[in-house]
Structure formats: structure tokens, C-alpha cells
Amino acid sequence: MTAVVTAPTVVERVYAPIHDGLAVAHRNLIALRRVPRLLIFSTVQPLVFILMFRYVFGGVTGRALNGISYVDFMMPGIFVQAAVFGAMNTAIGLATDMQTGLMERFRSLPMARSAVLSGRTLADLTRNVFVVSLMTGVGFALGFRVHTDAWRFLAGVVLVLLFGFAMSWIFATIGMAVGDPETAQAAAFPMLVPLVFASSAFVPVATMPGWLQAFANNQPVSATVEAVRTLVLGGPAASLVWQALAWDAGIVAVFAPLGVWLYRRAV
Amino acid sequence: MHDAPAIAVSGLTKRFGDVTALGGIDFEVPQGTVFGLLGPNGAGKTTAIRILTTIIRPSSGRAEVLGHDVAEEPATVRRLIGLAGQNAAVDPNLTARENLRLIGRLTRLPARRLDPRAAELLEQFDLVAAADRPVRTYSGGMRRRLDVAAALVSEPPVLFLDEPTTGLDPQSRGALWELIRQLLREGTTVLLTTQYLEEADRLANRVAVIDEGRIIADDAPGVLKERLGQTVIELDMGDEARAAEAATLITTRLQRAPGREGPLLRLAAPDGSMLLMDVMHALEGDGMVPRTIAVRESSLDDVFLALTGHRTEDTP
Known part of the structure; x- marks a missing residue:
């Protein structure tokens, strides 16, 4: 038996994580198609939020909103909220993965160590494309209107998706750290709520007490919401978009290596 | 490397906190042979396999696959091995064909080889009829067969089978034995763990008996039987x-x-x-x-x- 083995080349080192991440993402998307309840639950929840916020807070008007109708004000917030809550599924999905025998095999394969995590976050990004499209349709049906143009709106959608992807890496790390789906859910939820609600997603930050404003003005949900809102409702958006992108890049730069490190360690 | 033993283990230990799972084991498996690791539950068989397949690192000692140290060159070792574990390590939501294609992609099989290789294995493991059904609808025996098939996708020169026939009916067990003999004829080296003396006897060129993390006998099965009685x-x-x-x-x-x-x-x-x-x-x-x-x-x-x-x- 001759077995010729050569050390991986530089091209392989760069190519392998992408190739393997896509292979694992494909596997996760097949599961999403075959177990429709996964997709249904991650879609129903954002739709319920749209309906709730549209009709419970829909009557809110006033100076704080600068004459914008509440449905137009809230839709960017709802988009971002859905992306953040959707990221919780990354933690749950990954923690579930880690309990299966398949991971044992994956560790013995010559695949990139990052592939289990990137495959999960990429699959969740794809799912978010579906969720956001559906939300857009429902939003328009309930009276949401874009004040700028289609390109700016699309740019806003891309920002939402990128933020969802970045959040997925945070929750991938949480999923790796806690190791079982129930704990992942329990750990993720209390972190999500302040991030989403103590932000400019649903109410203008100016209406909050000062100490809360300090937090709400300096966290990634607000940064993304402000950028998307400006893209959709009009105004100078460039610097807000860069801020949002910086948050995304920073989050991935910290949490992707951390999550992969946890994957290498966890057995 | 050409003359290196398929597997070489010396002074291998593994501790989990205060628990010593492996207390220093040594054995060598020449290329093209079947080595049986025989022992009860908790003896350390699975720990040894997990170290040799780079899933966990040893606490001390050396383990090599075809001359490559599992702790120092895990990436190289992973390209030389196939693993079928105790818990059928396949994705229940994927079909058998999709599972095999996934493993093919992850072992860097050329894209044009993915479908033919999956088809070959489905045929070989008698899974053609169920090939396009999600694995969650399979019986335990079918899953196990798929698990072994998945270990063979990349045609690895060294194969690790962790209790491959536990829970299989006699017919499936016989079929798997025949398959292992076939692989052996093709030059594959196999390390298999088992709780069944008969299985070790029928398949292995050499058997090590392991108990509480130590090897207490290591010999040809015929010699062991002579010593211990059939x-x-x-x-x-x-x-x-x-x-x-x-x-x-x-x-x-x-x-x-x-x-x-x-x-x-x-x-x-x-x-x-x-x-x-x-x-x-x-x-x-x-x-x-x-x-x-x-x-x-x-x-x-x-x-x-x-x-x-x-x-x-x-x-x-």
C-alpha cells in the first residue's frame, strides 16, 4: 500500500475553509428543507413581531418620530430584530450538532476546523435571506413604504443580512461554549433582549433615560438600525453604513477565531 | 515511510482528570493486516481509537499512523484514515447518497468522483433501494452499514472500526465480516475493537486483550485460543x-x-x-x-x- 501524502499548499490552506464551509452549509440547508418546522418557527416569530408592533405601537405619533409614520420607523428595527433573534438558532443548531456522532467523524476528517461553524453561520445567512424577503412582503402589505429608492433599500437589506451573519458568529461561539441546545437557548435569550430593546429599533433613543441612552447609542443593533433606517427613509447614510460595517467586521474578527478555538478544544 | 507500520503505539496514556483511561499501551500493526482490540465496555478501546483518529490528544506516549505522529501531524493522519464509530456518525436528515457525497466533499474527492463513489458504496453495502430516503427512516443495521460505507469514501489505507458489529443481526454481521476480508485483500489495514472473542478470532491476524486501560495479552488469535481454550x-x-x-x-x-x-x-x-x-x-x-x-x-x-x-x- 503506497499512500502519498503531501503537506497542504498555500492555495489549499485558503481554499479549504471556503470549500468545506460550503459543503457543511449545504448539509445544513438540506436539513432545513427536510425539517420544515425549523424554517417555519424562524419565520413565524418575526411575522408576529411585525403584526404586534404595527398595530400595538402603530398609533404612536409625535415629535420624536419627526413626522414619520410608525410603520416606516419600525420596519428597519424589525428587520434587525429578526436578524438578531434568528442568530439564536445558530447557537441552538450548533449545540445540537455538537451532541451528534457526526461531529466525531468530522474531527477525524481532513476538513478545515472552521467548517462546522462557518457552515452553520452560512446556512443561517441563507435562511435569513428567505426570512427577510418574506418580512419585506408582509411589511409592504401592512403599509410600509421606502422613502428613497430600490437600491438604497437593497443596501439596507444587505446590511441587515451582514449584521445577522456577524451575530451568528457570536451565537456560534455561545453554542460551542455551552454545548447543549437547551442551555444555548437559555443563555442566548437574556443577552438578546437588552441588545434589541435598549436600542433605536422600536423607539427613538432620545426618549430613554440618560444612562440608557449611553448604552443604546453605542451598541451594534442601534448602529445597524440607524444605517438601515437612513437608507430607507433618506438622509446622509455613508458614515452610518461604515459604522455598521465596522461593527460587523469587528464582531466576526473576534468571535470567529474564538468559536473555532472552542471547537478545537471541545470533545 | 514506505516500511512504517500502519499503526505504532508506544507508552500511550490518556487521563481524564483523575480517571486513567489508558495506562500506557504498546502495540504495532503491520500494513495490510487486521488488528483486534478486545475488551469489555470501559476498557479503553474507544479512547485508543479516538487518539489514533486525532479526535483527542494523548496525555503521554506516542501514536503513529503510517509513520506520522497523530499529535504532531494530525492533518496528515486525517488523510490516511477512515473511522466508523459506535454511534452511527451519519446525518439523519440527509439521504444515504447525500451523506456519502458530503463525506466525499470533505475528504476532497474530485467532484467528478463524488457520484460514482457514492453509487459504488451504496451497491457494496446493499443500500441502493434506500439510497434516496432520509437516514432517519433507516433501521439500526442500515445506519451502521452506511456508517462503515462513509468511512470508506476516500479509500483510506488505514481503517478504524469501533465495535462495528455491536447491535447487528447475525446476517449483517456476517456481511460486514466478509467486507472487512475484502478490504484486507485490497491491502487496507484495519484496527477493529470488539467485545466478541469470536469476531476477533475470525477477522484479526493479531489480537490484543485490553482491560482497565492496559493490554493484558497480545498474540495471534490461534495462540490466545490455545492458551485460553476455545x-x-x-x-x-x-x-x-x-x-x-x-x-x-x-x-x-x-x-x-x-x-x-x-x-x-x-x-x-x-x-x-x-x-x-x-x-x-x-x-x-x-x-x-x-x-x-x-x-x-x-x-x-x-x-x-x-x-x-x-x-x-x-x-x-
Whole structure:
């Protein structure tokens, strides 16, 4: 038996994580198609939020909103909220993965160590494309209107998706750290709520007490919401978009290596 | 590297906190042979396999696959091995074909080889009819077959099978044995763990018996059987006094001492029926009629009793 083995080349080192991440993402998307309840639950929840916020807070008007109708004000917030809550599924999905025998095999394969995590976050990004499209349709049906143009709106959608992807890496790390789906859910939820609600997603930050404003003005949900809102409702958006992108890049730069490190360690 | 043993293990230990799973084991597996690691649950078999397949790192000692250290060159080792574990490591939501294609992609099979290789394996493992059904609808035996098939996708030169037939019906077990022999003819090296003496005997060129993280015997299965006996005869003499008396008779007349446990006498031999005749002859003149006689194939339990003086259940 001759077995010729050569050390991986530089091209392989760069190519392998992408190739393997896509292979694992494909596997996760097949599961999403075959177990429709996964997709249904991650879609129903954002739709319920749209309906709730549209009709419970829909009557809110006033100076704080600068004459914008509440449905137009809230839709960017709802988009971002859905992306953040959707990221919780990354933690749950990954923690579930880690309990299966398949991971044992994956560790013995010559695949990139990052592939289990990137495959999960990429699959969740794809799912978010579906969720956001559906939300857009429902939003328009309930009276949401874009004040700028289609390109700016699309740019806003891309920002939402990128933020969802970045959040997925945070929750991938949480999923790796806690190791079982129930704990992942329990750990993720209390972190999500302040991030989403103590932000400019649903109410203008100016209406909050000062100490809360300090937090709400300096966290990634607000940064993304402000950028998307400006893209959709009009105004100078460039610097807000860069801020949002910086948050995304920073989050991935910290949490992707951390999550992969946890994957290498966890057995 | 060409002449390196397929697997070489020396002074290998693994501790999990205070628990010593492997207390320093050594063995070598030449290329193109089957090595059996025989032992009860918790003996350290799976730990040894997990170290050799780079899933966990050893606490000390060395383990090499085809000359490559598993701790220092895990990426290289991973390209040389296939693993089928105890818990069928396949994705229940994917079909068998999708599972095999996924493993093919992750072992860097060229894209044009993915479908043909999956089809070959589905054929070989008798999974063609169910190939496009999600695996969650499979029986345990089908899953196990798929699991072994998945380990073979990249045609690895060294294959690790962790209790491959546990929970399989006799027919599937026989089919898997035949497949392992086929791989051996093609030059694959196989390390398999098992709780069944018969399985180790039928397949392996060499068998190591492992107990509490240590190897207590390492030999060709024929030699082990010679030493430990293939057939076990158990005589229930009714009470301990009669058992002692009968043991003395057998020892003096047959020049072999039976094992004693309460009223039970136990003898092991490569040829059981011949021994049984001799034992009966030795006892009959003195009216020492056993209450019951049992003749059976020797089990892992007997091997342990012979090697360690304790039964497998005694293993903490």
C-alpha cells in the first residue's frame, strides 16, 4: 500500500475553509428543507413581531418620530430584530450538532476546523435571506413604504443580512461554549433582549433615560438600525453604513477565531 | 515511510482528570493486516481509537499512523484514515447518497468522483433501494452499514472500526465480516475493537486483550485460543466440598487443574468434546456425577477470567 501524502499548499490552506464551509452549509440547508418546522418557527416569530408592533405601537405619533409614520420607523428595527433573534438558532443548531456522532467523524476528517461553524453561520445567512424577503412582503402589505429608492433599500437589506451573519458568529461561539441546545437557548435569550430593546429599533433613543441612552447609542443593533433606517427613509447614510460595517467586521474578527478555538478544544 | 507500520503505539496514556483511561499501551500493526482490540465496555478501546483518529490528544506516549505522529501531524493522519464509530456518525436528515457525497466533499474527492463513489458504496453495502430516503427512516443495521460505507469514501489505507458489529443481526454481521476480508485483500489495514472473542478470532491476524486501560495479552488469535481454550466445560458439582474432591480427581488423572468457583468447576480446551469425555472418565469411577454439565464456546468473560482472574463485570 503506497499512500502519498503531501503537506497542504498555500492555495489549499485558503481554499479549504471556503470549500468545506460550503459543503457543511449545504448539509445544513438540506436539513432545513427536510425539517420544515425549523424554517417555519424562524419565520413565524418575526411575522408576529411585525403584526404586534404595527398595530400595538402603530398609533404612536409625535415629535420624536419627526413626522414619520410608525410603520416606516419600525420596519428597519424589525428587520434587525429578526436578524438578531434568528442568530439564536445558530447557537441552538450548533449545540445540537455538537451532541451528534457526526461531529466525531468530522474531527477525524481532513476538513478545515472552521467548517462546522462557518457552515452553520452560512446556512443561517441563507435562511435569513428567505426570512427577510418574506418580512419585506408582509411589511409592504401592512403599509410600509421606502422613502428613497430600490437600491438604497437593497443596501439596507444587505446590511441587515451582514449584521445577522456577524451575530451568528457570536451565537456560534455561545453554542460551542455551552454545548447543549437547551442551555444555548437559555443563555442566548437574556443577552438578546437588552441588545434589541435598549436600542433605536422600536423607539427613538432620545426618549430613554440618560444612562440608557449611553448604552443604546453605542451598541451594534442601534448602529445597524440607524444605517438601515437612513437608507430607507433618506438622509446622509455613508458614515452610518461604515459604522455598521465596522461593527460587523469587528464582531466576526473576534468571535470567529474564538468559536473555532472552542471547537478545537471541545470533545 | 514506505516500511512504517500502519499503526505504532508506544507508552500511550490518556487521563481524564483523575480517571486513567489508558495506562500506557504498546502495540504495532503491520500494513495490510487486521488488528483486534478486545475488551469489555470501559476498557479503553474507544479512547485508543479516538487518539489514533486525532479526535483527542494523548496525555503521554506516542501514536503513529503510517509513520506520522497523530499529535504532531494530525492533518496528515486525517488523510490516511477512515473511522466508523459506535454511534452511527451519519446525518439523519440527509439521504444515504447525500451523506456519502458530503463525506466525499470533505475528504476532497474530485467532484467528478463524488457520484460514482457514492453509487459504488451504496451497491457494496446493499443500500441502493434506500439510497434516496432520509437516514432517519433507516433501521439500526442500515445506519451502521452506511456508517462503515462513509468511512470508506476516500479509500483510506488505514481503517478504524469501533465495535462495528455491536447491535447487528447475525446476517449483517456476517456481511460486514466478509467486507472487512475484502478490504484486507485490497491491502487496507484495519484496527477493529470488539467485545466478541469470536469476531476477533475470525477477522484479526493479531489480537490484543485490553482491560482497565492496559493490554493484558497480545498474540495471534490461534495462540490466545490455545492458551485460553476455545471451548469451556462447566460442571456444577452441587456443593463446594464435592467440587474440591472432583477437582483433585481431575487434576491427578488428567494432569490439568480446573478453575473453581463455589460448586462450579471450569475447564477450557481447544477441543472440548474430547476433554469432556476424559473428564467424565476421570470422575465416573468414584461416583462423582455432576449435577449439570455445560459445554460452550469460550466468551470474552472466560478470556478475562483466565487472564485476570476477574470477570468483565468486575471491571470498575
